[in-house]
Amino acid sequence: xxxxxxxxxxxxxxxxxxxxxxxxxxxxxxxxxxxxxxxxxxxxxxxxxxxxxxxxxxxxxxxxxxxxxxxxxxxxxxxxxxxxxxxxxxxxxxxxxxxxxxxxxxxxxxx
Amino acid sequence: xxxxxxxxxxxxxxxxxxxxxxxxxxxxxxxxxxxxxxxxxxxxxxxxxxxxxxxxxxxxxxxxxxxxxxxxxxxxxxxxxxxxxxxxxxxxxxxxxxxxxxxxxxxxxxxxxxxxxxx
Numbered sequence: 001x002x003x004x005x006x007x008x009x010x011x012x013x014x015x016x017x018x019x020x021x022x023x024x025x026x027x028x029x030x031x032x033x034x035x036x037x038x039x040x041x042x043x044x045x046x047x048x049x050x051x052x053x054x055x056x057x058x059x060x061x062x063x064x065x066x067x068x069x070x071x072x073x074x075x076x077x078x079x080x081x082x083x084x085x086x087x088x089x090x091x092x093x094x095x096x097x098x099x100x101x102x103x104x105x106x107x108x109x110x111x
Numbered sequence: 112x113x114x115x116x117x118x119x120x121x122x123x124x125x126x127x128x129x130x131x132x133x134x135x136x137x138x139x140x141x142x143x144x145x146x147x148x149x150x151x152x153x154x155x156x157x158x159x160x161x162x163x164x165x166x167x168x169x170x171x172x173x174x175x176x177x178x179x180x181x182x183x184x185x186x187x188x189x190x191x192x193x194x195x196x197x198x199x200x201x202x203x204x205x206x207x208x209x210x211x212x213x214x215x216x217x218x219x220x221x222x223x224x225x226x227x228x229x230x
Binding site for chain 1: 156
């Protein structure tokens with residue numbers, strides 16, 4: 001089983017729609033979770049951290065289910081500029097460990 | 112936010128040559144930097160953890176003699192791909208943690224990446 005698994009997509013959705021991505025992770029001891037955004041041929045950039053209680057940042061909502069080892073990202077009122085690859089990222093342990101990345105879900109917002 | 116600069120952005124070299132990639136934290140000190148590699152349509156894979164003043168820690172399957180890492184100062188880590196071959200062609204990205212907040216929870220910032228093409 002892959003450490004961090006995501007549906008690669010692509011997800012083609014019309015502008016203004018709501019879209020949700022899911023991610024599962026295999027290491028139950030994982031301590032912190034993130035969603036990163038990566039544009040084509042660019043470096044990943046942090047979109048938001050994911051907290052156990054769930055958290056929201058504008059149009060973006062992230063949720064974590066530790067029991068099911070499942071993370072989600074919801075984007076409301078999608079914009080053309082939201083087109084990118086969204087990476088589910090897990091820190092398998094505390095301290096200075098490198099992060100484990102999913103392959104990413106490719107999102108295309110259509111006008 | 113914190114800035115991590117990577118150089119060069121693009122490099123094309125002949126098979127058998129060595130290529131050095133630099134990663135600098137511009138406005139913070141990074142005792143630990145990470146080097147990742149990303150092949151097309153694949154996830155970022157951690158290659159090694161670079162520790163200032165000590166030897167790097169390599170992930171399983173990464174040849175330490177082929178991918179030389181030097182972290183001589185708190186703001187600079189270098190990755191040298193020695194005797195590069197076409198299969199080493201990839202997108203190499205470094206990252207550093209800014210150290211804010213609790214240990215290990217500071218945001219990870221990425222360099223712009225270096226795209227290596229070996230002919």
